[in-house]
Amino acid sequence: MDSFAIGADLGGSHLSIGLVDQHGRILDYQEIKIDNLASPEITLDILAGNASRMKEKHENVKALGIGLPGNHDSVKGICRFSPNFPQWHHVEVAPYLSRVLKMPVFMLNDVRVATLGELYFGAGKGVKNLVMLAIGTGVGGGVVINGSLVIGNEEAAGEIGHMTIDLNGPLCNCGNYGCLEAFASGPSIAAHAAEAIIRKQSVKLREKIKSLEEISAKIIAEAAGEGDSAAFRILEQAGRAIGTAVANLAVTLNPERFIIGGGVAQAGEPLFSGIRKELEKRLKIIQPESISVLPAALGVKAGLVGAAAYAFLKSEVTIL
Ligand SMILES: [Zn+2]
Known part of the structure; x- marks a missing residue:
């Protein structure tokens, strides 16, 4: 039964x-x-x-x-x-x-x-070691080693959004400076897009929205897909921040897969190309090809x- x-x-x-x-x-x-x-x-x-x-x-x-x-x-x-x-x-x-x-x-x-x-029914099926990053309003995560979810002493294992990726980076919601979340969360990407619109660097983005509140990773990705270089650059920069965190996690845990979920993952190629570029640049003791970075499958x-x-x-x- x-x-x-x-x-x-x-x-x-x-x-x-x-x-x-x-x-x-x-x-x-x-x-x-x-x-x-x-x-x-x-x-x-x-x-x-x-x-x-x-x-x-x-x-x-x-x-x-x-x-x-x-x-x-x-x-x-x-x-x-x-x-x-x-x-x-x-x-x-x-x-x-x-x-x-x-x-x-x-x-x-x-x-x-x-x-x-994702581990049992999605993009991590059959994988023993993986890290998930959920990138939306905030940046969260989860770590699986030898098939088991890592919980941690204070149940904070996987709080990847608060990994410092820039010594001199901007203030994060948590109070620390230079966290991944301050570079790659939906609101931080939207703030960069708003800046590009105000500075008249992105015509396509400006055409797509009635007010700055409408900006989303998906809309920025649409503009990037239509050849808007400012939109592409904003998403690729977020991808590079994520790629830096992924490279740090790769040398800490050496998982075979990273899964990128949350609303920001809908940005697609510009974001993932930023992640791959940063892995190529930073991973020296691990083959970048040994790591797959996939979008989440379950939405x-x-x-x-x-x-x-x-x-x-x-x-x-x-x-x-
Ligand atoms: Zn933080």
């Missing part, structure tokens, strides 16, 4: 929740708008209501897995803090939901579960199926 897990990806504005089988297929899916300033109880009750409905509707549902931004104690299932939920401090997410739902509940950082999603569903994969792993159910 097939086993199922419920996977939940709890972001700052939406909850995605689904019933997932052992092959990573989503059989039941719901997306619900949430208010990130509401109390934890209100948000967790919305999650519980949807999980309960899926649990009642299907047989052999083993556990609920949750991916949540922030830093957590995954053993106790406690959210220490979450940048997306400013009012959440030491919230007993898993113990509370487990009591309400009468089933095992497991919780982990959202990018770490997305890494598991926005990586977190949900990865949360279900985490629930399967913790429940000792085989992932197929």
